[in-house]
Amino acid sequence: VASYQHAEGICLRRIAFSNTSQVADFLTSQAGRLSVMAKGVTRAPRRGVRTGFDLLGRYELLYTRRRGSLQNLTSQWLLEGFVGLRRELPRMLAAYYAAELMLSFTVEDEACPGLYALLVDCLRSFADGRDVALNVLRLELGALREHGSCPSFDSCAACEGTLPARGAVTFSLSDGGPLCRRCERELPGRPGLRTTTARADLLRLLAAFSSGAERPAPAEGQVTAMSALLRFHIRDLLGRELRMWRYLHKGGLSRSLQRARRGAGVA
Numbered sequence: 001v002a003s004y005q006h007a008e009g010i011c012l013r014r015i016a017f018s019n020t021s022q023v024a025d026f027l028t029s030q031a032g033r034l035s036v037m038a039k040g041v042t043r044a045p046r047r048g049v050r051t052g053f054d055l056l057g058r059y060e061l062l063y064t065r066r067r068g069s070l071q072n073l074t075s076q077w078l079l080e081g082f083v084g085l086r087r088e089l090p091r092m093l094a095a096y097y098a099a100e101l102m103l104s105f106t107v108e109d110e111a112c113p114g115l116y117a118l119l120v121d122c123l124r125s126f127a128d129g130r131d132v133a134l135n136v137l138r139l140e141l142g143a144l145r146e147h148g149s150c151p152s153f154d155s156c157a158a159c160e161g162t163l164p165a166r167g168a169v170t171f172s173l174s175d176g177g178p179l180c181r182r183c184e185r186e187l188p189g190r191p192g193l194r195t196t197t198a199r200a201d202l203l204r205l206l207a208a209f210s211s212g213a214e215r216p217a218p219a220e221g222q223v224t225a226m227s228a229l230l231r232f233h234i235r236d237l238l239g240r241e242l243r244m245w246r247y248l249h250k251g252g253l254s255r256s257l258q259r260a261r262r263g264a265g266v267a
């Protein structure tokens with residue numbers, strides 16, 4: 001017997017299936033990642049018109065649960081289209097990147113109300129063109145926290161000791177965080193360790209920012225440098241680069257990134 005379920009979700013991906021159907025992935029507050037088969041969703045109301053899900057649209061979904069991971073969508077209502085995203089390419093790219101982050105770091109059947117609320121909030125900011133880079137950083141940190149792999153930015157990842165107050169700090173990808181000077185000195189005895197470099201001041205900023213206790217307003221160059229550090233961490237965690245990252249950070253962002261890299265000596 002089919003049991004009907006309700007969920008609110010953001011469409012992260014949709015793939016055409018047969019002539020009139022789509023398979024779509026959503027991030028929902030109640031059920032985490034949700035994959036649905038939407039039969040007849042692209043059936044044209046009149047000839048020549050194709051419909052289907054809006055990528056990144058916010059929907060109310062009614063579906064029946066089946067065994068396996070593909071649920072059967074019965075009805076859907078578009079609640080919010082974030083139409084401002086389509087006004088400028090950087091907004092759209094940030095939203096695509098957000099979708100890729102969510103697809104990479106969330107799982108099925110695990111409620112994630114905090115991350116879902118953050119995603120909706122960030123999509124609204126992207127649609128308005130408000131603090132795009134800063135909201136990308138918020139989402140990166142949020143996705144990592146939800147996944148349980150957000151670094152601790154204010155203590156040594158190997159011994160929980162105190163981090164250097166200034167200068168370049170070794171960020172150990174293998175340990176998933178920055179290292180104190182003592183653990184840094186032991187690096188030659190740990191061959192095969194994967195590391196990059198971070199700046200002490202950026203780590204402090206990341207610690208403050210990810211705790212949410214205060215809302216510092218970092219400069220754009222600092223935001224990009226923080227995202228760049230998380231990118232190394234994310235790439236190491238997933239074993240691959242997020243596809244949208246390099247598109248997102250082209251242009252203005254990549255110029256400030258280069259400046260930040262020169263300043264930090266990051267590879």
Ligand SMILES: [Zn+2]
Nearest residue numbers: 156159180183
């Ligand atoms: Zn240490």
